Amino acid sequence: MAQPLPEGISKAQFDEALIKLGEVVGPEWVFADSGGSLDSYKDAFSPVSEAEHRPSAAVAPNSVEEVQAIVRLANEYDLELSPISTGKNYAYGGPAPRKNGAIVLDLKRMNRILEVNEESAYALLEPGVTYIQLYEYLKENNIKLWIDCAAPGWGGVVGNTMDRGAGYTPYGDHVVMQCGMEVVMADGDVIRTGMGAMENSSSWQLFKYGYGPYLDGMFTQSNLGICTKMGVWLMPEPPGYRPFMITVPNEDDLYQLIETLRPLKINMVIPNAAFAVHMVYEAGVQAQKHKYFTGKGPMPPSAMKKMGADLGLGAWNVWGALYGPPPIMDVQWQAIEGAFRQIPGVKFYFEGDRSDTAWTYRSNLMQGIPNMTEFSLMNWDGSDGHASFSPISPVTGRDAVKQFELVREITNRYGFDYVGEFVIGWREIHHIVWMLYHRAKPEEMGRLQTCFKELIDAAAAAGYGEYRTHLAFMDQVKSTYNAFDNGLWKVNDRLKAELDPNGILAPGKSGIWPQK
C-alpha cells in the first residue's frame, strides 16, 4: 500500500521536501515509503483501519536546532508534522498521526537526561527519555529518587505528561509534577516557560509559574508547539513502602467501596491514587478467558465467580500503598482497615501474602518500577487490538455505579467484556475501560466502533467527559465539550490560527483543525 501524501502537495514537492529534511537531519533519519521503514509508525492496536492514520514520512531530529529547521521547512513546503516523543501512546493512537499523510516528527533520538538534581528532587529531560531509561539511570547512579511511570514502562516521560497521563505513586498527577518546558513554536522560535524565561534562572525546574501568563497547560493535549525539554519532579525515596490489596466479593459493593475511599483519598490517608479494579481487568493480566468461558460474548457472572475463587480475586480489587516511616503507616493503615471492615466479605493482602502477577504488577507500579505487564491483558481473549475509553466522574458511589452500569450495559450489548478500573484521585475518578478486539475480524471491528461512539455519547449525556481519547474519536469527544456554543473551542481555534497560521503542527489533535 503506497503511503499517502500530505494534503495539497504534489509528489515532486514532497520528494524535494524530503531531500531538504535529509539535509537537516541526515538522509538516514528521514523515513519514507521504502521497505517498510514506516511500519513502526503504525498504531498496531488501532480500533479503526490503519489506513486512516498513516504518515507520509517520518523525520527524526537530534537537536532543538534541527527541530527548528524542520519546522521552518514545514512552513515553506506546506508540510504537516505530527510530533511524537517515544510513540508508545497505545490505546490512544500510538505513534500514528491524527491526520492521514502527516509527517511524523519523531523525537526519540533526543533522549538525553540533561540533569538530575537529587537535593531538590527533579530531572530535566528531552522528549525521547523513556521511563525505563530514567529508572535505570537513577539506579545506576545510586540516586535516591523514584519515578512515577505509566503502566507500560517503554513510554516517554515527556510524551505522557503532554498527553496528561497519570501514574501510580503519590506523584501520579503528571501535570502537577511537571515544572518548566522548552517549546519550539510553529514559526521555529524557541521559548522557555516559567522561570526558564530568565536567561540565567536558578529556578526553572523549581517554580512552575514564572511571571505573567502561565502557558504550560496550553501546550498539553494540543498542537500549539513542540516540547523539546521538560522538568519533572521526582519523589524522594520514602523510609518505608507498604503496598496493599483489598478485595470485595460482589459487584454491588462498588457503591460502598467508593464511599469508603472518598474520605481516605481527600484526607490523603491513602497518598497515591487508589485503584478499584474489576475482576476481569485483574484476571486479564494473568489468566485466559477460555479457561473459564468458551461461549460467545462477555463472560457471564457464573464463570466470573469460579475465576475469582481460583485466582483469589474479588469482584472489585482495591490497590493502594503507604509511604513513610512505619509508625505513620501504622496509623494510616488502621484508618483504612477500619473503614473497609464495614464491607462484608472484605479481604486484605500485604507484601508476602500473594505471589501472582497482579500483585507484582501493581506493587511495582506503585513504587515506580517500570514494566510491561499491562500488555498481558492482550492474552485475555487473544485480542490484538485495544483502545481505552476514559471518562471522568466525581468520587461518589452514585456516580461510580451509574458509570459502571452504563458502560457495562453498552459494552456487553455489543458483545464485549467490561474490562475496567476506577482510578480514584484526590477529587475525581478516571474510569479507564479497556476495549479489547480482534483486528482481523471486520464484523467485530464494526461493532467495536459503533460501541465506542455510543459510549462517548451516552457518557456525555450523563455528564461524564473523557480526559483523553484515541485519534479516531478526538473529533467526537471534542463535540461533547460544546458548552456556550463551543466557546472553549472557538478560543482554541483562535490560538491555533495565531500561533500556527499555516497549520503545520499535528492537525486535528484533540479536535483542533487549522483554518485552511
Place this chain on the structure above:
Amino acid sequence: MAQPLPEGISKAQFDEALIKLGEVVGPEWVFADSGGSLDSYKDAFSPVSEAEHRPSAAVAPNSVEEVQAIVRLANEYDLELSPISTGKNYAYGGPAPRKNGAIVLDLKRMNRILEVNEESAYALLEPGVTYIQLYEYLKENNIKLWIDCAAPGWGGVVGNTMDRGAGYTPYGDHVVMQCGMEVVMADGDVIRTGMGAMENSSSWQLFKYGYGPYLDGMFTQSNLGICTKMGVWLMPEPPGYRPFMITVPNEDDLYQLIETLRPLKINMVIPNAAFAVHMVYEAGVQAQKHKYFTGKGPMPPSAMKKMGADLGLGAWNVWGALYGPPPIMDVQWQAIEGAFRQIPGVKFYFEGDRSDTAWTYRSNLMQGIPNMTEFSLMNWDGSDGHASFSPISPVTGRDAVKQFELVREITNRYGFDYVGEFVIGWREIHHIVWMLYHRAKPEEMGRLQTCFKELIDAAAAAGYGEYRTHLAFMDQVKSTYNAFDNGLWKVNDRLKAELDPNGILAPGKSGIWPQK
C-alpha cells in the same frame, strides 16, 4: 485633580460611553469624577505617585451578562477596562489600574458563594467573594472545611488566585487548588474551562484539565480574559492542628536553617509552607522601631539584639504546623525537632507558650482564619506606604544567604530596613521583602524607587526572578524574563493581539501591552 481619560478618546465620547455603561449596570454603579467617588480605586500604599495609576472611571456590574455587555461597549467605544475582584491587592497595586485612565471594572458586587460541596471539599465562587466572607459562611453553616487565605483577610479568593498568591495551610498553592474557571473573553464571549466546557458536566470543580489544551494558567497574571466564576478546593478540617514556632539566635543561622528545612519540606514532613521570618518583620507586627532605635536609617544589630530579647524573637523565626491525627503529628514533630536541635541556641514554641501578636497572627493564618494583622507592620516606623519585592529561589542555604545579603545590602544602603521572610514551599522559596516608606517625603520616595529598581536588576543578574510585582515595576520585571530574544513575551503579545485585538483588557498588566 481632574481624572484622566482613557487614551485616544474625547471627553464627549467618554461621557457618552459612561451613559451607555450606566444603561447596563444602572447609573448608580458608574463612578466618575464627582465628589471623590473614585478615591477607593487609588493604591493608597503606592511606591509611586498616585497620579500614575488613576482610573478615569469605574463600573460595577452585578452579573456575567452585564460584564459581557460592558466588554462589548468597551470594544465599541475604545475603552480600556482594568478588572479587579475586591481590589485589595495591596503591595502590588491594590485596586488601581496599570494604565492611567483605564476604567476599573469592579467585580465586588458579584460576590455570591454559588456552591459549597462538603463531601468533595470545594466551592464555586464569584470574584467578589472575600476570604472573610467565605470563612464566615462555612462557620455559619457548620461546614467542616477550611479555607486558605492570604494574610489580609479582606482580599478576594478569585483575585488572589488570578494573581497566583500563596497561603499558609497545606492548600497554600492557590493555583494548584483552583479547579475550573468561567471567563468572559475580550469579545464578550463566555467560556468555561476544564470539564465546564461540557454542558451538564458532573466534574467542573473536581477535575482541572478537561480535554484539549488546559487554558486556566493562561488567564492568570494576564489580561486575556475576565474570570467571572472559579472553583477552589477546600481542606477538610483535620483531626488535629499543631502550630509551632522555632527561633534561631543569629542571622548567620540562615544557611543551616534552610538546609534543615529543605528535606522536611520536600518529604512533606512539614505539610504547609514553612516561613523563616526575619526578626524585624516579626517584631514589626507588634512593636515600634523608635522604642529600640531613634537614629536614621536601618536598625543596627545592637538594637535588634535588645529587641529580640524583649520580644522573645530569634534573628530568624520559623513557623509551620502539623495537621492530622495526634500519633502522626508526634512522629512528624520528632523528625522536625531532631533536625533543628542541631542549630545551637534553637528554641521551640507551641500553643500556650506565647500570647504575643506574632503567635496569634501566624497560628490563625496556618489554620485559615482570616485576619488583618499584617497591616500592623505599618506601625513599625509609621510608614504609610508599602510594596513587596518578591523573588523566587531554590531551597538551598547558599541561595537564601546570597539573596538575604544582596537584598539587605541594597535596602540598607538606601536607608531602609530589611523586612523580609522566606516562604519555603515544596521546591522553591518565595522571598517576600516588605519595602516600607513615608509617601509624603519626596526624597524618601525617590530613594525607594531607585532602590526597588536596583533590587529587581540585581536579583535578575544573580538568577532570581520575581513571581509578582507592583504595577509600577511590571515592565521592568518583564524585561528580566528575556531569554531567547524575549521569546515568551512574543508569544504573550501574539495571544494578546489575537484574543483582545482592540486592547481593551488591562493594558500593561504583567508588561503585556496591546499592539496599538
